[in-house]
Amino acid sequence: AAKDGLDIKLFYSTPDCYLKAVKDANATFPIKQDDFFPYASDSTAYWTGYFTSRPTTKYFERLGNNYLQVLKQLQVLANLEEHN
Amino acid sequence: MIVAVLLLVSAVSGIPVELPKSVEKCGYESCTQAEPGVLNVHIVPHTHDDVGWLKTVDQYYFGSRNNIQKAGVQYILDSVVKELWQDPKRRFIYVETAFFWKWWVRQGDDVRHKVHTMVRQGRLQFVGGAWSMNDEAASHYQSTIDQFTRGLRKLNETFGVCGIPRVGWQIDPFGHSREFASLLAGMGYDGLFLGRIDYQDKRTRLNNKEMEMIWRGDDNLGASSDIFTGVLYNTYSPPPGFCFDVLCDDEPIIDDPHSPMYNVDERVDKFLAISKNMSKRYRTNNILITMGEDFHYQDAEMWFHNLDKLIQ
Numbered sequence: 001a002a003k004d005g006l007d008i009k010l011f012y013s014t015p016d017c018y019l020k021a022v023k024d025a026n027a028t029f030p031i032k033q034d035d036f037f038p039y040a041s042d043s044t045a046y047w048t049g050y051f052t053s054r055p056t057t058k059y060f061e062r063l064g065n066n067y068l069q070v071l072k073q074l075q076v077l078a079n080l081e082e083h084n
Numbered sequence: 085m086i087v088a089v090l091l092l093v094s095a096v097s098g099i100p101v102e103l104p105k106s107v108e109k110c111g112y113e114s115c116t117q118a119e120p121g122v123l124n125v126h127i128v129p130h131t132h133d134d135v136g137w138l139k140t141v142d143q144y145y146f147g148s149r150n151n152i153q154k155a156g157v158q159y160i161l162d163s164v165v166k167e168l169w170q171d172p173k174r175r176f177i178y179v180e181t182a183f184f185w186k187w188w189v190r191q192g193d194d195v196r197h198k199v200h201t202m203v204r205q206g207r208l209q210f211v212g213g214a215w216s217m218n219d220e221a222a223s224h225y226q227s228t229i230d231q232f233t234r235g236l237r238k239l240n241e242t243f244g245v246c247g248i249p250r251v252g253w254q255i256d257p258f259g260h261s262r263e264f265a266s267l268l269a270g271m272g273y274d275g276l277f278l279g280r281i282d283y284q285d286k287r288t289r290l291n292n293k294e295m296e297m298i299w300r301g302d303d304n305l306g307a308s309s310d311i312f313t314g315v316l317y318n319t320y321s322p323p324p325g326f327c328f329d330v331l332c333d334d335e336p337i338i339d340d341p342h343s344p345m346y347n348v349d350e351r352v353d354k355f356l357a358i359s360k361n362m363s364k365r366y367r368t369n370n371i372l373i374t375m376g377e378d379f380h381y382q383d384a385e386m387w388f389h390n391l392d393k394l395i396q
Contacts, residue, residue: 008356009119010395012175013126014209016250017115018372019275019312021124025368032299032313037221039259040282047258051221058222065227
């Protein structure tokens, strides 16, 4: 009741529905063709340390990814059943 | 007519509503229509659930070691489902399929049936929908695809077409890669929302109404790698003063006119001021207000109770 007569409408929504409303509005938007790196939250905080932090874990993950791709291919070649 | 009667009955008796299947709609068709000529404020309840951070995945799921961080995802999903079921107008989005799946396999038929119903009606929507909200700096594109495939497959097997996320939700990664935008576009997503961009970039975008853009993910792929990208106003937090989680201590909305604590007028005015201010930074007459934070909604009732009043 407090918002009667005001040009505003509040309602439960989702990002999908927001996107739909924005598309329906037919606005024009700028184009972006590069990335959003580096990220800085203020002038003295550039979040670039994590590009190299925990190098061993990073290495293990890449190695694990290699093994995973090999296993997936072998699984298909050998016609093994899926375990998911 | 039948629907109206059902709603009435439920309002009187407190029995949750189940819409007849013929009127069920998910995805874009389930949306509350924005009104032309007015400012449309999209209230988006959400919880940001890191798949491991200060605690392990299992500690976060079960809510153990709460002395480290007060967080238990099982309680979040339990209580959100209960609260969503109470009122068909309410909405909730869920992002991390790793947690959702851990929870889903532990539910009985009754809860599963309710969740199915609400997903079919667009009341519970999955956004992102990958196994986790992945990093965009140190990850290999192949692993990104693998973890998307895993999350999306679970959702698709469980809910079919209504479980398919339409937008990406990268609200916490520290910077964003162009390749990720290209992958999302390639996977058929229609949009992408970001929380963290460089503070100077953000300032400029706010000033120039460039918070939303079309991001071309790949020069070689061209238009097929275009994806609508929106930067959220307040990272992914609620506006200051409007955090109604058990983890927050903002004032609730007190609508009893006989109480000395009555504050509806003041709270509503403040919220409208925030909304109007925010809308100056965006091009359409729509704004998206994120209502949630890290591991919020463990007691969803508190959030929804206050949001109901705010919307009223």
